[in-house]
Amino acid sequence: MSIFLCFIFLLPLILTLWKNLKPSKWNLPPGPRKLPIIGNLHKSRELNPRNRRNLTEKYGPVVHLRFGFVPTVVVSSKEAAEEVLKTHDLECCSRPEKVGFRMLSYNYKNIGFTRYGEELREMRKLSVVELFSPKKLQSFKYMREEENDLLVKKLMESASRLSPVNLKKTLYTLVGSIVCRTGLGTNLHECEYIHEDSVEDLLNKAELLTTTSIFSDLFPGRIGELMDLISGQKKRLESAFSELDTFFLNILDSHLKPESTKIESFDLIDVMVDMMRKQDKDGGSFKPTTDHLKGMISDIFLAGVSTSTSTMIWAMTELIRSPKVMKKVQDEIRTTLGEKKERITVQDLTNLHYFKLMVKEILRLHPPAPLLLPRETMSDIKIQGYDVPAKTQILINAYAIARDPKHWKNPDEFNPDRFVDSSIDYRGLNFELLPFGSGRRICPGIAMGIAIVELGLLNLLYFFDWGLPEKEEAGETITGNEVALDLVQVLNH
Incomplete structure (x- = not known):
């Protein structure tokens, strides 16, 4: 038997x-x-x-x-x-099922990880209209400008003391603040349930969930699930997810209870909450649940913060490693904008040609x-x-693909000039450059991400000169990894 x-x-x-x-x-x-x-x-x-x-x-x-x-x-x-x-x-255009994906998407109720179907199409359409449209991007510009003003103020204090700064953590805070204000109606600087310096830690936990494959991912069925229990792998993922889940639930609560911590304008999550409350009357095809709301919050925060921050970190790393390119970019910025501006606005990005080529080259080298x-x-x-x-x-x-020598000359070299006479762009139509993907699953927030990156880098490069602390040797500190930005010297221009 x-x-x-x-x-x-x-x-x-x-x-x-x-x-x-x-x-x-x-x-x-x-x-x-x-x-x-x-x-x-x-x-x-x-x-x-x-x-x-x-x-x-x-x-x-x-x-x-x-x-x-x-x-x-x-x-x-x-x-x-x-x-x-x-x-x-x-x-x-569908997605495979993974335990980490299921956790972060609240059982596949977000845009990034859900399988292809009508529900996904409805959520993408909603996000484009309520968060990523040109009209919304324009309406959020004052928030991006205010957060960058705060960044400049903090860095000027460090520069006046001639003290090195942890630029990596600073950029996580900047982007996290912008994304939370524009997409989630939450001001991190005044938030009761998370410290503004904790953004990087949350993103590291999310990365563990998206990059770790446990037994049941590789061996679907009861055997894989049993091995997850024996090995403790699933428990480790659940532990990493717990802090993220608490943060997302607090944001959701601030939308369900308007009298609590939500202070910004009507946003995408408010729209979904309104749809959820009215669905019995309207009878529309897409009926949001609380899992959809949490999944969308997860999407906005994780995708919005990680991509923009990574791009800015790599941009500053490559510029510090390449003083000639740094000088060329800063000369264009300071000549075009003048030397006496007190604050940078979105409008100042209009005529900066080489600066934008530099951003494109960063997206090529470091998608x-x-x-x-x-x-x-x-x-x-x-x-x-x-x-x-x-x-x-x-x-x-x-x-x-972005470093394929068939399509790129000296592909590992940081050289924005390669795009001077090139029509290649990063918006998914040129398949030798795919930082945001392409097709039906292309990132819907490209314009928002680029807007955050460009304004942030413009403030950093206009107001400050950058380098390594005098006691550090460049060869030892800048190794090609963005972690080098844990300690950099910032000086007032």
């Missing part, structure tokens, strides 16, 4: 093993040899975007891997990315998501002549 029960318990695993080990009828893309059960888990480091040549040069721009029982195709060329994101956009969020095929397709079956995870290596 016990043998029979064991067989019944293991039958799903046996069937899955048989399915994965029997000869394939497909003309799959090339890839490294797969081991029984674990597939290519032992090769997972090769997926690091900065090790792109290890994988692409050996197997080509379309590579087939298997992580546990999850088939995965890695795309690392402009041509293959165009097939995924344009030719087969509809067939490739906010080096590997775009994973997609999942909804039907069988072909990419570059290879078969890609339904339910295959697709990873697009935006980092490798």
